[in-house]
Amino acid sequence: MLPFIEVWLGQQETALLQAGQPLTTAQLRDAQQVGVRYPERIRVVVSEKIPMPQGGVWVVGFYLYRLICRRPIGFALGYGIYIRSPYRNSRSVLVHELVHTAQHERFENLGAFVKEYLSEVLEFGYRYAPLEEEARLIESALCVTKLSNRLKQ
Numbered sequence: 720m721l722p723f724i725e726v727w728l729g730q731q732e733t734a735l736l737q738a739g740q741p742l743t744t745a746q747l748r749d750a751q752q753v754g755v756r757y758p759e760r761i762r763v764v765v766s767e768k769i770p771m772p773q774g775g776v777w778v779v780g781f782y783l784y785r786l787i788c789r790r791p792i793g794f795a796l797g798y799g800i801y802i803r804s805p806y807r808n809s810r811s812v813l814v815h816e817l818v819h820t821a822q823h824e825r826f827e828n829l830g831a832f833v834k835e836y837l838s839e840v841l842e843f844g845y846r847y848a849p850l851e852e853e854a855r856l857i858e859s860a861l862c863v864t865k866l867s868n869r870l871k872q
Contacts, residue, residue, distance in 0.1 A: 725830045732797040736762050738762070741759070741763075749813070750821075752861060753818045754824075755821045757798070757824070758817075761800065761820060766802070770801075792812055796829065797820070797823055815854045822854070
C-alpha cells in the first residue's frame with residue numbers, strides 16, 4: 720500500500736478514536752458476538768457526511784467504491800466507525816460496521832484490510848465482495864430488523 724494511503728487511513732482512524740463515543744453495553748455485546756477481539760477500543764462518530772480522501776491516485780479507488788455503493792451509510796476504519804446521522808439508531812448498520820472491524824483484526828494492519836476490501840469490491844462488485852457478503856450475513860443473523868434498502872441508497 721502506498722505511504723500516503725497509510726497516512727490518510729491513520730489520520731482518519733486517529734480522528735475517529737479521539738472524537739468518537741465508546742460503545743454502549745448492548746453494542747459491546749454485539750461487537751463480541753460478531754467476533755471483535757477488542758470491542759472496548761471502538762469509537763463511533765455520527766456525522767452528516769463520511770469523509771473520503773481528497774487527492775492522490777488512491778482517491779480513484781474510493782470514488783469507484785462510492786459509484787458502486789453510491790452513498791455509504793457507515794464506514795469502519797479499524798476501531799473507528801462513522802455512521803451517517805439518519806442511521807444513528809440503526810442496530811443493523813452498526814453491526815454491519817462492527818463485522819468490518821472484526822475483519823480488520825484478522826489482517827496484518829488497517830492498510831492491508833482496506834486494500835483487500837477495495838480489491839474485492841472492484842473485482843466482484845459491492846454486493847458480491849466476500850468481505851461485504853460476510854458482513855451482510857452476520858448482520859442478518861444478528862439483527863431482527865434488516866435495513867432492506869441499504870443497496871438502494
